[in-house]
Amino acid sequence: MMLDEWALIKPADQLELTEAELKEEITRVLTANNPHAPQNIVRWSFKERTYKPILVIDQLAVHFVMEGSLVHQDSDEGRRQMAKEGVLEETLTVDTGVGFDEEEPETSVKINKHFAELNSDIYSSASKTDKKELKITNQFNFSERASQTLNNPLRDKSCHTEPPPRSNFSATATQWEIYDAYVEELQKQEKNKEKQKAIQTKENDDKSKKIMLMETQSNDVTKVGKAAKILERMVNQNLFDDIIQDFKYFEDESDEFRGQKGTLLPLWKFHYDKSRGLSVTALCWNKKYQDLFAVGMGSYDFNKQGHGMLVFYTLKNPSFPEYIYLTTSGVLCLDIHDQHSYLVAVGFYDGCVAVYNLKQKGAEPVYKSTAKTGKHTDPVWQVHWQNDDMDNNHNFYSVSSDGRVVSWTLVKNELVFTDIIRLTLNGVISEGPEGAQQPYIACGTAFDFHKQIDYLFLVGTEEGKIHKCSKTYSSQFLETYDAHSMAVDTVKWNHYHPKVFISCSSDWTVKIWDHTINTPVFTFDLNVAVGDVSWAPYSSTVFAAVTTDGTVHVFDLSINKYEALCQQSVVAKKTKLTHLEFNPIHPIIIVGDDRGYIISLKLSPNLRKEPKVRAVQSFQTRISADLQNYILFREDKVMPDIHYSGPTKHGRKQMAH
Amino acid sequence: MAGTGEGKKEEADYKRLHSFPLIRHTDMPEEMRVETMELCVTACEKFATNNESAAKMIKESMDKKFGSSWHVVIGEGFGFEVTHEVKNLLYMFFGGSLAVCVWKCS
Numbered sequence: 001m002m003l004d005e006w007a008l009i010k011p012a013d014q015l016e017l018t019e020a021e022l023k024e025e026i027t028r029v030l031t032a033n034n035p036h037a038p039q040n041i042v043r044w045s046f047k048e049r050t051y052k053p054i055l056v057i058d059q060l061a062v063h064f065v066m067e068g069s070l071v072h073q074d075s076d077e078g079r080r081q082m083a084k085e086g087v088l089e090e091t092l093t094v095d096t097g098v099g100f101d102e103e104e105p106e107t108s109v110k111i112n113k114h115f116a117e118l119n120s121d122i123y124s125s126a127s128k129t130d131k132k133e134l135k136i137t138n139q140f141n142f143s144e145r146a147s148q149t150l151n152n153p154l155r156d157k158s159c160h161t162e163p164p165p166r167s168n169f170s171a172t173a174t175q176w177e178i179y180d181a182y183v184e185e186l187q188k189q190e191k192n193k194e195k196q197k198a199i200q201t202k203e204n205d206d207k208s209k210k211i212m213l214m215e216t217q218s219n220d221v222t223k224v225g226k227a228a229k230i231l232e233r234m235v236n237q238n239l240f241d242d243i244i245q246d247f248k249y250f251e252d253e254s255d256e257f258r259g260q261k262g263t264l265l266p267l268w269k270f271h272y273d274k275s276r277g278l279s280v281t282a283l284c285w286n287k288k289y290q291d292l293f294a295v296g297m298g299s300y301d302f303n304k305q306g307h308g309m310l311v312f313y314t315l316k317n318p319s320f321p322e323y324i325y326l327t328t329s330g331v332l333c334l335d336i337h338d339q340h341s342y343l344v345a346v347g348f349y350d351g352c353v354a355v356y357n358l359k360q361k362g363a364e365p366v367y368k369s370t371a372k373t374g375k376h377t378d379p380v381w382q383v384h385w386q387n388d389d390m391d392n393n394h395n396f397y398s399v400s401s402d403g404r405v406v407s408w409t410l411v412k413n414e415l416v417f418t419d420i421i422r423l424t425l426n427g428v429i430s431e432g433p434e435g436a437q438q439p440y441i442a443c444g445t446a447f448d449f450h451k452q453i454d455y456l457f458l459v460g461t462e463e464g465k466i467h468k469c470s471k472t473y474s475s476q477f478l479e480t481y482d483a484h485s486m487a488v489d490t491v492k493w494n495h496y497h498p499k500v501f502i503s504c505s506s507d508w509t510v511k512i513w514d515h516t517i518n519t520p521v522f523t524f525d526l527n528v529a530v531g532d533v534s535w536a537p538y539s540s541t542v543f544a545a546v547t548t549d550g551t552v553h554v555f556d557l558s559i560n561k562y563e564a565l566c567q568q569s570v571v572a573k574k575t576k577l578t579h580l581e582f583n584p585i586h587p588i589i590i591v592g593d594d595r596g597y598i599i600s601l602k603l604s605p606n607l608r609k610e611p612k613v614r615a616v617q618s619f620q621t622r623i624s625a626d627l628q629n630y631i632l633f634r635e636d637k638v639m640p641d642i643h644y645s646g647p648t649k650h651g652r653k654q655m656a657h
Numbered sequence: 658m659a660g661t662g663e664g665k666k667e668e669a670d671y672k673r674l675h676s677f678p679l680i681r682h683t684d685m686p687e688e689m690r691v692e693t694m695e696l697c698v699t700a701c702e703k704f705a706t707n708n709e710s711a712a713k714m715i716k717e718s719m720d721k722k723f724g725s726s727w728h729v730v731i732g733e734g735f736g737f738e739v740t741h742e743v744k745n746l747l748y749m750f751f752g753g754s755l756a757v758c759v760w761k762c763s
Contacts, residue, residue, distance in 0.1 A: 171748060182679060186675075
């Protein structure tokens with residue numbers, strides 16, 4: 001079987017056998033007989049004297065022999081060795097050998113020395129002896145050791161950019177929606193067109209209005225107007241700083257050495273370029289805003305009549321007027337309402353009177369008289385506001401060369417006129433060819449209303465007469481003063497003394513009157529035509545006059561009744577001074593000339609002395625309500641008794657401030 | 658007949674009056690809006706009969722000018738709800754009957 005399977009590998013010397021031979025079973029019986037042992041060994045027997053076959057053949061074959069080193073412990077040699085080794089052998093034999101010795105002494109193990117050494121580890125632990133065995137190094141007795149460092153920990157990181165913001169949108173597109181959208185859009189467009197048209201027309205209107213304004217009142221830049229105005233005043237304040245300092249603080253110390261005389265210090269000079277060729281015909285301070293004054297521009301020359309101008313200056317801005325109004329005719333007179341300081345009454349050369357309202361924009365007056373409403377037929381020489389009438393309507397008076405004194409009342413939108421008096425030349429008999437008696441008309445040139453007695457007023461005429469009139473009698477005069485030989489230029493009541501008034505004329509004289517006496521109390525001949533005269537507001541005895549030679553005269557009757565305290569020429573030669581006005585509060589005067597310039601002058605301390613208190617009690621009775629405006633520092637002023645030959649010589653008090 | 662004549666006239670008027678581009682909704686900046694609108698008008702006029710071509714032209718031009726990815730819908734009647742990047746949407750009418758929606762969403 002085995003040969004079959006392994007038939008492929010055949011040793012070279014294998015027997016060649018047939019199938020039959022291979023299939024033959026060979027029975028082998030294993031016995032203890034050595035097949036190689038000879039069977040026919042014969043030995044000579046000496047006893048029988050023949051060769052006799054030996055039947056028992058030694059079957060043993062020895063292959064290896066080694067002599068052992070083990071010694072039985074019970075043997076002598078074993079005992080000797082143990083004795084030699086000492087206790088170890090004894091214990092060993094004791095411990096191990098108990099069972100063996102007793103039960104199987106024949107088979108007990110003899111432990112030799114080497115055996116004991118090899119198993120010393122085991123036995124040492126079991127033995128109770130303290131004897132130490134040397135540890136034998138063992139090349140197989142080792143251990144492996146390993147260590148690991150800490151690995152860096154791992155970490156994941158990631159980031160996202162924010163996606164662009166998104167939103168949703170949804171709609172539907174249909175034909176009808178598209179159509180509706182278009183129709184709506186078209187309607188919107190049409191509306192816009194209409195609006196634009198409207199705006200355009202409005203703009204056009206505005207433009208035309210602006211052009212009109214520009215013609216009259218510079219550019220209407222309303223938005224920056226206020227800021228520009230402030231800036232302009234600041235610039236002016238810096239430019240005219242020295243003048244402002246003079247105005248406020250300068251007092252002429254040389255007055256002490258001048259005795260009674262005084263001087264005038266020129267301050268600002270006002271001029272408006274477009275008023276070139278016009279002369280100053282009227283001046284008036286605003287009672288409420290004491291730095292503001294009005295100037296009327298026109299001409300006194302009959303041959304040079306043309307347009308006029310009404311301008312308002314403030315001391316805070318000397319370089320340009322605050323308000324400018326162009327007029328078609330020359331302005332001859334004006335007056336600012338005491339309470340309503342925005343109302344300005346103006347009289348023109350063509351006989352018209354008008355009222356301007358500073359609050360309202362526009363170049364036209366709010367009221368103007370027309371031919372239908374009783375305008376004067378000749379130049380209006382003076383206008384004056386009155387107290388409101390019983391219906392609380394504002395009203396003013398005017399006087400003109402046509403001989404009428406007219407009261408004008410502001411009713412709603414129109415001026416209502418009332419003739420107060422018609423001036424006639426009393427005592428002049430007409431010498432007409434027919435000899436018909438005709439009342440000749442006297443030409444009024446100036447008037448003034450009594451400060452306390454409401455009905456009483458004075459009218460100066462071109463003939464040189466002054467009539468004392470009453471508002472209630474239109475036909476006759478209460479009194480007529482044969483005052484001047486030429487036209488009366490100004491007539492003015494004293495601010496304090498209820499009986500005294502002053503007049504001036506082109507006949508070179510200034511006269512002071514007591515209205516109860518027909519002849520003048522004082523007459524001052526200034527040797528040149530006098531343009532204007534005015535009482536000082538701070539003293540009853542001080543007045544100033546301007547003359548056509550360009551000189552300002554200041555008098556104080558309580559100091560010198562005969563000569564002026566100051567005669568100072570303030571303009572270039574050939575320039576005529578036309579008007580003069582005292583500031584109601586500040587110690588300055590303004591004078592206007594025929595070239596359109598207005599000069600402000602400061603009075604030196606000598607010119608503004610106030611009289612000392614003389615008899616307050618008796619004096620106070622003479623002061624009426626009108627004085628209450630001035631009461632604080634003026635109640636001690638006294639008009640010296642001018643009826644007597646000499647004024648009382650009493651000490652003078654310097655002005656408190 | 659008169660009625661139909663008027664109708665025709667109205668139609669003509671309508672076509673004449675409603676030919677302008679009308680932006681219905683947009684959140685684009687001024688410059689971009691004007692450019693996009695002009696592009697849409699050009700495309701719709703160039704491919705008056707082929708909305709697909711017009712849309713393709715618009716889309717490709719917009720991708721070039723303002724970066725991808727733009728989407729364009731042109732049609733006479735459709736509804737839509739889209740998510741778009743803000744400041745990148747234009748919905749307009751044109752020629753009286755076309756609605757164009759252009760938006761960007763990448």
